[in-house]
Amino acid sequence: MPESPLIPLVGTIDKITSETAASDIKTFQVSFDDPAVMDNFNYQSGQCAMLSMFGVGESMISITSTPTRKGVIEFCIKKTGRVTDAIHEAVAGQKLGIRGPYGNHFPLEMMKGKNLLFIGGGFALAPLRSLINNVLDNRKEYGRIDIVYGARSPGDLCFKYELFENWTKYENTGVHVTVDRGDDKWTGPVGFVPPYLESLNPSAKDSVAITCGPPIMIKMVLQSLSKLGFADDQVVTTLEMKMQCGVGKCGRCNVGGKYVCVDGPVFTLTQLKQLPPEF
Amino acid sequence: MLMTIAPDNLKNLLDKLARDRLLVAPSMEDGVTRLKPVHSAAEIAFDYSNTATSIKDFLFPQSEDLLRFVTDGTLSIEEIKPERAQVAFGLRPCDLASVALMDKVLLGGEFSDAHYQTRRNNTLLIGLACENPADTCFCTTYGYNPGWAGAADVMLYKDGDKYLAEALTDKGRELVGGPGEGLFKPADEAAGEAVKKAYAEKDVPFGKEVDVQGIDKILDGFFYDQYWDDISKKCIGCGTCTYVCPTCHCFLLTDEARGGQGLRFRCWDSCMFANYTKMASGANPRPTKKERVRQRFMHKLNYYPNRYGGSYLCTGCGRCVAMCPVGLHIAGVIKDVKGVKAHA
Numbered sequence: 268m269p270e271s272p273l274i275p276l277v278g279t280i281d282k283i284t285s286e287t288a289a290s291d292i293k294t295f296q297v298s299f300d301d302p303a304v305m306d307n308f309n310y311q312s313g314q315c316a317m318l319s320m321f322g323v324g325e326s327m328i329s330i331t332s333t334p335t336r337k338g339v340i341e342f343c344i345k346k347t348g349r350v351t352d353a354i355h356e357a358v359a360g361q362k363l364g365i366r367g368p369y370g371n372h373f374p375l376e377m378m379k380g381k382n383l384l385f386i387g388g389g390f391a392l393a394p395l396r397s398l399i400n401n402v403l404d405n406r407k408e409y410g411r412i413d414i415v416y417g418a419r420s421p422g423d424l425c426f427k428y429e430l431f432e433n434w435t436k437y438e439n440t441g442v443h444v445t446v447d448r449g450d451d452k453w454t455g456p457v458g459f460v461p462p463y464l465e466s467l468n469p470s471a472k473d474s475v476a477i478t479c480g481p482p483i484m485i486k487m488v489l490q491s492l493s494k495l496g497f498a499d500d501q502v503v504t505t506l507e508m509k510m511q512c513g514v515g516k517c518g519r520c521n522v523g524g525k526y527v528c529v530d531g532p533v534f535t536l537t538q539l540k541q542l543p544p545e546f
Numbered sequence: 547m548l549m550t551i552a553p554d555n556l557k558n559l560l561d562k563l564a565r566d567r568l569l570v571a572p573s574m575e576d577g578v579t580r581l582k583p584v585h586s587a588a589e590i591a592f593d594y595s596n597t598a599t600s601i602k603d604f605l606f607p608q609s610e611d612l613l614r615f616v617t618d619g620t621l622s623i624e625e626i627k628p629e630r631a632q633v634a635f636g637l638r639p640c641d642l643a644s645v646a647l648m649d650k651v652l653l654g655g656e657f658s659d660a661h662y663q664t665r666r667n668n669t670l671l672i673g674l675a676c677e678n679p680a681d682t683c684f685c686t687t688y689g690y691n692p693g694w695a696g697a698a699d700v701m702l703y704k705d706g707d708k709y710l711a712e713a714l715t716d717k718g719r720e721l722v723g724g725p726g727e728g729l730f731k732p733a734d735e736a737a738g739e740a741v742k743k744a745y746a747e748k749d750v751p752f753g754k755e756v757d758v759q760g761i762d763k764i765l766d767g768f769f770y771d772q773y774w775d776d777i778s779k780k781c782i783g784c785g786t787c788t789y790v791c792p793t794c795h796c797f798l799l800t801d802e803a804r805g806g807q808g809l810r811f812r813c814w815d816s817c818m819f820a821n822y823t824k825m826a827s828g829a830n831p832r833p834t835k836k837e838r839v840r841q842r843f844m845h846k847l848n849y850y851p852n853r854y855g856g857s858y859l860c861t862g863c864g865r866c867v868a869m870c871p872v873g874l875h876i877a878g879v880i881k882d883v884k885g886v887k888a889h890a
Contacts, residue, residue: 269613362620
């Protein structure tokens with residue numbers, strides 16, 4: 268093992284799944300080349316890892332697979348900048364660098380026995396997917412589960428197999444999908460996530476809401492949750508910031524006195540309200 | 547145990563050390579005294595108030611190679627370690643204090659920065675107390691003083707025609723008993739303590755003007771103050787303050803590759819730069835100078851003491867006071883914020 272936490276380990280991209288019609292979002296299944304490292308890679312839902320494309324750079328990406336399915340490590344990545352462009356150009360079998368896992372995780376203990384309301388938008392379903400599959404793998408430990416998800420168009424929906432075939436099979440579990448604009452084949456709801464969420468009128472009683480999405484969606488969703496009677500400590504979300512080291516040294520991902528890389532990315536709304544609005 | 551060393555013997559010792567390790571010392575070039583690598587004691591400036599650059603350059607260098615990679619179809623990574631032993635001479639109390647602050651960031655927490663740790667282990671720090679603090683010096687604001695030994699392995703105090711010396715660590719004692727054997731003489735303990743006390747109590751005029759007491763708590767409620775809009779207008783975003791600062795530790799990781807092989811290195815970055823927090827999506831949580839200027843001072847005077855327990859992330863070295871081209875510096879901000887508060 269390298270001495271420095273900044274040195275990645277060598278891994279391989281084993282499988283690539285295009286999520287969207289435009290192929291701008293793909294899920295990459297990766298593994299460490301050293302079987303011992305692979306075996307010892309213990310992470311929790313909500314954590315991230317730093318992926319390296321050598322000669323290009325590194326990006327911090329949330330882990331979208333669930334720790335309950337050992338041996339599978341997946342990242343869902345949107346083609347957005349230099350590093351993610353390079354990852355998108357990769358083919359199965361290609362090598363990359365991986366270091367992590369980093370950050371805190373979703374508070375599973377606080378969610379045990381509660382009804383869970385997941386609200387996701389666009390490819391920000393990625394970090395939620397880890398938690399969704401995690402709780403579904405331990406279905407009996409939780410109350411009702413509702414997954415509310417929206418994307419710009421039917422072609423922009425991620426994880427379609429899970430949304431429409433897998434997650435709907437679990438008992439006492441509802442999947443509610445909306446799109447901003449439909450197409451010829453779309454027969455489901457049309458409209459933005461926040462009003463759709465309000466129309467579903469989920470109960471705040473014994474519930475925890477977990478939301479990830481683009482900033483404007485989060486902002487509106489938080490207002491909707493408040494209207495629905497969710498208290499701040501019943502709402503969990505994640506932050507993203509520019510990162511370099513991932514280990515609390517390089518200084519840039521702070522929001523006030525918190526470093527998103529080590530103190531985050533998961534925060535309750537109560538915690539978020541104690542931070543300056545610099546995210 | 548206190549000792550003395552004559553100036554000629556000190557030069558002999560430094561010459562001897564320069565033979566098998568990198569000797570870093572104050573040296574004048576084009577009228578500016580910097581801390582820089584020198585070949586012998588002849589290049590060292592002994593008469594200076596403070597060096598324009600700090601010990602940071604050698605414990606946390608501006609650019610540092612971390613790994614080598616080869617990507618010719620497969621991928622191999624080789625970690626690069628900073629093996630070279632070095633000795634830094636002539637460090638002022640502010641820089642000796644800064645090392646402890648940097649240690650908390652880079653060595654503390656769940657992850658320890660191995661490159662920094664190796665350099666710390668490989669570097670012998672020889673401090674030199676301040677005879678004449680500059681008019682930009684304000685170390686006493688933070689409870690340090692012109693005789694503060696901080697992280698020094700050996701601390702020297704000019705005392706008439708000789709130096710009083712104290713070895714403070716195992717590394718320091720090894721120097722005195724090893725390469726320094728025969729060059730140091732035992733000192734009169736009582737007289738030596740009196741010299742140390744005189745340095746510790748030496749007057750630092752600018753330090754008296756800057757009272758930092760309680761500013762961390764004041765800043766808890768100062769984030770939204772109009773003050774940040776006002777002072778940030780004159781910042782030109784040059785980053786000089788962060789580069790000359792012995793405690794600014796922000797860095798960037800970058801790759802350079804050619805023909806299937808390359809290096810990953812880290813280099814200093816600056817929270818004063820517009821792209822510092824800009825994400826690939828284009829989103830930037832600190833889009834204007836106001837947020838960036840506020841970040842730097844909040845970090846040093848509020849976020850850091852809250853996170854690491856007490857100390858501010860500034861040692862009053864005065865480099866930003868001397869070098870900011872528009873006179874926007876931490877001593878002024880402390881005075882302003884306390885003034886604004888007093889008049890509120």
